[in-house]
Amino acid sequence: MFDLVLGYLIIGLVNGSFYALLSLGLALIFGLLNVLNMTHGALYMMGAFAAWAAVEKLGFGYLPAIGLASVGVGAAGIVIERCLLRHTYKLDPLYGFMLTFGLTTAIQGVFQVQFGSTGLPFAPPAWLAGGVDLGFMFFPTYRLWVVVVALAICLGLWLVIERTSAGATLRAASENAGIAEALGVRVPKVLTATFGIGAALAGLAGALAAPVYQVSPLMGSDILLVVFAIIVVGGMGSIGGTILASYCLAIIEALIQAFYPQAANIVIFAFMCVVLMVRPQGLFGISVVRRHEFRAARLPATREAGIAAMPVLTPVVVGAAIVAALALLPLFVYPIYLVKIFCFAIFAVSFNFLLGFAGIVSFGQAALFGTAAYITAQALKVWALPVELAMLAGIAAAIALGLIMGAFAIRRRGIYQAMITLAVAQMVYFAYVQAAFTHGEDGIHSVPRGILFGLIDLRDDRAVYALAAVALLAVFLGLRGLLSSRLGLLLVAIRDDERRALSLGHNVNALKVAAFAIASACAGLAGTLSAVAFQLATLSGAHWHLSGEAVLMALIGGIGTLTGPLVGAVVLVTMQQFLVPFGAWVLVIQGVVFALSVLLFRDGLVAWIGPALKRTRSWPTFRPSAAIQSGTRP
Amino acid sequence: MRSVPASRLARNELAGGDAEPLLRVTGLTVRFGDFVALRDVSLDLYGRGIHAVIGPNGAGKSTLFNAISGFAKPEHGNVHFGNADVTGERADRLARLGLARSFQMCATFPDLSVADNVRTALLRDVTGIGLLRRRGGEKLDPAIEGLLEETGLSSERYRRAADLSYGRRRLLEIVTTLALRPKLLLLDEPMAGLAREDIPAVTRLIDKAAEDCAVLFVEHNLPVVERLAKRVTVLAGGSVLCEGSYREVASDPRVREAYIGDVGDV
Numbered sequence: 066m067f068d069l070v071l072g073y074l075i076i077g078l079v080n081g082s083f084y085a086l087l088s089l090g091l092a093l094i095f096g097l098l099n100v101l102n103m104t105h106g107a108l109y110m111m112g113a114f115a116a117w118a119a120v121e122k123l124g125f126g127y128l129p130a131i132g133l134a135s136v137g138v139g140a141a142g143i144v145i146e147r148c149l150l151r152h153t154y155k156l157d158p159l160y161g162f163m164l165t166f167g168l169t170t171a172i173q174g175v176f177q178v179q180f181g182s183t184g185l186p187f188a189p190p191a192w193l194a195g196g197v198d199l200g201f202m203f204f205p206t207y208r209l210w211v212v213v214v215a216l217a218i219c220l221g222l223w224l225v226i227e228r229t230s231a232g233a234t235l236r237a238a239s240e241n242a243g244i245a246e247a248l249g250v251r252v253p254k255v256l257t258a259t260f261g262i263g264a265a266l267a268g269l270a271g272a273l274a275a276p277v278y279q280v281s282p283l284m285g286s287d288i289l290l291v292v293f294a295i296i297v298v299g300g301m302g303s304i305g306g307t308i309l310a311s312y313c314l315a316i317i318e319a320l321i322q323a324f325y326p327q328a329a330n331i332v333i334f335a336f337m338c339v340v341l342m343v344r345p346q347g348l349f350g351i352s353v354v355r356r357h358e359f360r361a362a363r364l365p366a367t368r369e370a371g372i373a374a375m376p377v378l379t380p381v382v383v384g385a386a387i388v389a390a391l392a393l394l395p396l397f398v399y400p401i402y403l404v405k406i407f408c409f410a411i412f413a414v415s416f417n418f419l420l421g422f423a424g425i426v427s428f429g430q431a432a433l434f435g436t437a438a439y440i441t442a443q444a445l446k447v448w449a450l451p452v453e454l455a456m457l458a459g460i461a462a463a464i465a466l467g468l469i470m471g472a473f474a475i476r477r478r479g480i481y482q483a484m485i486t487l488a489v490a491q492m493v494y495f496a497y498v499q500a501a502f503t504h505g506e507d508g509i510h511s512v513p514r515g516i517l518f519g520l521i522d523l524r525d526d527r528a529v530y531a532l533a534a535v536a537l538l539a540v541f542l543g544l545r546g547l548l549s550s551r552l553g554l555l556l557v558a559i560r561d562d563e564r565r566a567l568s569l570g571h572n573v574n575a576l577k578v579a580a581f582a583i584a585s586a587c588a589g590l591a592g593t594l595s596a597v598a599f600q601l602a603t604l605s606g607a608h609w610h611l612s613g614e615a616v617l618m619a620l621i622g623g624i625g626t627l628t629g630p631l632v633g634a635v636v637l638v639t640m641q642q643f644l645v646p647f648g649a650w651v652l653v654i655q656g657v658v659f660a661l662s663v664l665l666f667r668d669g670l671v672a673w674i675g676p677a678l679k680r681t682r683s684w685p686t687f688r689p690s691a692a693i694q695s696g697t698r699p
Numbered sequence: 700m701r702s703v704p705a706s707r708l709a710r711n712e713l714a715g716g717d718a719e720p721l722l723r724v725t726g727l728t729v730r731f732g733d734f735v736a737l738r739d740v741s742l743d744l745y746g747r748g749i750h751a752v753i754g755p756n757g758a759g760k761s762t763l764f765n766a767i768s769g770f771a772k773p774e775h776g777n778v779h780f781g782n783a784d785v786t787g788e789r790a791d792r793l794a795r796l797g798l799a800r801s802f803q804m805c806a807t808f809p810d811l812s813v814a815d816n817v818r819t820a821l822l823r824d825v826t827g828i829g830l831l832r833r834r835g836g837e838k839l840d841p842a843i844e845g846l847l848e849e850t851g852l853s854s855e856r857y858r859r860a861a862d863l864s865y866g867r868r869r870l871l872e873i874v875t876t877l878a879l880r881p882k883l884l885l886l887d888e889p890m891a892g893l894a895r896e897d898i899p900a901v902t903r904l905i906d907k908a909a910e911d912c913a914v915l916f917v918e919h920n921l922p923v924v925e926r927l928a929k930r931v932t933v934l935a936g937g938s939v940l941c942e943g944s945y946r947e948v949a950s951d952p953r954v955r956e957a958y959i960g961d962v963g964d965v
Contacts, residue, residue, distance in 0.1 A: 570820075570824075
């Protein structure tokens with residue numbers, strides 16, 4: 066028993082070392098660049114591949130290979146920062162986040178094309194094989210080596226930052242870049258160096274992890290979200306706190322692994338939720354940070370005001386045209402393909418509504434989509450409920466989960482909200498990986514479609530199409546009505562100035578949770594439709610890559626526009642359809658499109674097409690071009 | 700100028716008697732980490748009239764406002780409003796109780812029209828299904844309509860707040876706050892950032908508001924303080940230095956010292 070605990074303790078220490086190296090770099094980058102670096106997981110993975118390639122392909126020794134991996138990944142980081150990331154500094158921090166999101170997808174895609182998804186073995190060198198007898202226990206030498214190296218690097222870096230003048234420069238630039246610049250600090254150089262160091266740390270972590278885990282293109286994907294949760298727990302801006310939280314949480318995780326393995330994956334995320342409720346600024350963070358959030362997390366200003374009521378007459382004509390178009394479309398296009406577009410559009414709406422109209426960032430929408438899909442599939446296949454009840458159950462489940470997620474998400478704002486929603490969604494994902502009814506990797510298959518209201522036989526693809534078209538129309542009309550309602554007015558007011566809305570007597574938190582519930586209903590509707598139409602519910606429906614696709618669609622179409630998500634869905638689904646023959650290249654291209662959209666077409670396609678088609682000024686749109694630079698970091 | 704019966708602006712149950720203070724702040728201490736922003740501050744405010752808080756930068760004026768209006772948590776001390784102890788109460792609840800505030804950096808909703816800005820104040824009691832009703836249905840009441848008219852905002856009611864001049868936005872912010880029908884109006888540096896020609900309009904509006912509710916304001920513009928305030932409290936270094944009429948305070952040597960610094964020491 067004692068040996069078992071010690072064994073897991075070692076696992077905890079080793080994982081803690083990886084977490085510490087990653088979270089340290091991530092926290093540094095966040096502090097200085099105000100960018101939540103989604104490429105961090107990809108850089109970690111690149112470090113592992115670099116070390117592997119240096120030993121196996123180029124014949125280097127182990128130590129030079131590790132050095133090469135760190136330096137190489139650091140250099141890659143510098144290239145990313147100088148060529149791409151730099152262009153997002155003057156924008157809302159969300160764009161840096163989206164850019165790195167896209168880059169991650171592309172980088173992972175490239176490695177998948179090259180190496181496939183199976184892991185490559187990588188043996189530690191002979192001199193680190195075997196174990197060390199510590200008297201009371203036996204410690205595998207390689208793991209001891211990992212812990213010692215990681216601790217040395219973390220403590221060394223901590224000392225450099227706290228005690229040296231270079232560290233003082235770093236801290237000054239992170240405290241107030243403007244004043245540091247005025248005092249002669251060459252801030253752009255400092256930013257580049259910071260990103261390089263952060264990337265090198267990630268590369269080192271990957272190189273060290275290579276013999277412990279298998280080297281695979283997706284190895285950085287899930288660890289990244291764990292590190293986010295650790296940073297939220299540790300409190301951003303506290304380096305010592307981040308390192309401590311990394312080791313503590315990794316050890317807790319390992320001990321849970323020993324006694325209740327089913328919960329091991331989610332324990333860190335659960336811990337994060339508890340910390341958020343009790344001490345929102347993180348365990349070691351200072352409460353002043355929260356005050357900064359009030360201003361810093363403000364979204365870019367909008368141009369068009371939510372002023373005049375909608376014109377009443379024209380919609381009759383426009384509406385008739387839309388209904389006619391929807392009725393005729395399936396004659397020309399494969400109905401299920403259209404259903405997929407509609408599903409994705411409704412799903413993207415749920416993200417876009419929250420961000421554009423309520424100022425809430427949710428990158429966890431896939432959890433809601435997946436939940437609704439699973440519940441609907443289960444209800445149809447196992448409980449044999451009528452299809453309308455199964456769909457309602459799916460949507461209700463999504464709303465219930467959305468209320469919980471919203472309650473956590475509104476504790477913080479801006480980029481923190483993105484991290485929290487990602488982390489909560491990841492917890493849900495792991496719960497589905499464990500749960501028996503989801504059938505793990507297989508998913509729920511051959512879901513019967515059933516007969517809607519006992520009248521409409523959904524086995525006919527055209528009937529499913531009609532259902533999806535009605536759902537799409539309902540969502541758009543409902544949202545339009547909502548935006549011209551009192552609630553819409555108040556949500557825009559909260560997005561504009563939360564403090565002011567509070568001072569005018571509005572229960573801001575309750576209104577935000579209401580917005581979250583509405584968005585959850587949309588995501589749930591999309592998920593439930595997908596379960597019925599495609600007759601399956603799988604893990605990929607709850608994975609954060611799907612949340613990323615919602616963001617991508619909104620971005621392509623135009624964030625904060627009503628019709629943008631539909632345009633984005635058309636583009637994305639069509640792209641995926643045409644790229645099917647290219648296999649894993651789909652991810653690469655999708656990632657590149659994502660990154661390019663952030664850099665070049667931030668306003669989205671609707672901003673180009675829109676003005677030509679109509680000049681309505683009827684609801685607020687979120688115009689990223691008018692982005693203001695937020696002075697303080699959130 | 701068309702006059703609006705001021706009594707319709709806000710009803711103040713506590714006006715008249717003046718025996719009980721409307722706002723009683725006792726021994727308020729606020730700390731940010733190691734820094735004591737406010738130390739043992741006490742203040743009484745009666746049903747009507749205008750009370751000013753002045754003091755050099757960093758004296759704790761805004762912190763005092765934040766602690767009273769629910770935006771900062773006091774460590775010690777109490778805030779009584781009306782008959783209730785409202786220490787540490789949430790800002791939105793305070794607003795619904797009749798304690799309304801403005802902000803130093805003018806706080807309007809830039810993406811909403813002038814009329815919609817005012818409307819946000821009228822929707823504070825709307826909850827549940829009522830929120831799903833179409834906006835714009837509710838008429839602005841005549842008193843507010845009158846204020847919009849007087850401040851010249853009436854003709855701009857469909858313009859976005861972001862398109863107004865700073866002075867206009869300040870007027871809009873105060874009118875919106877008044878639309879809450881507050882018993883106590885807290886104004887945090889209402890003249891800050893205003894062009895010289897905008898100052899009289901804002902001064903008039905504050906004067907008018909004070910016919911119906913108590914006003915507590917922080918201000919650096921001393922002529923405005925002299926013109927408006929019946930009583931003045933001087934804060935320095937987080938504590939109350941002295942309190943009295945403007946003239947009494949202005950002639951107090953401690954106040955001069957706080958503003959100009961102890962010349963002998965340098």
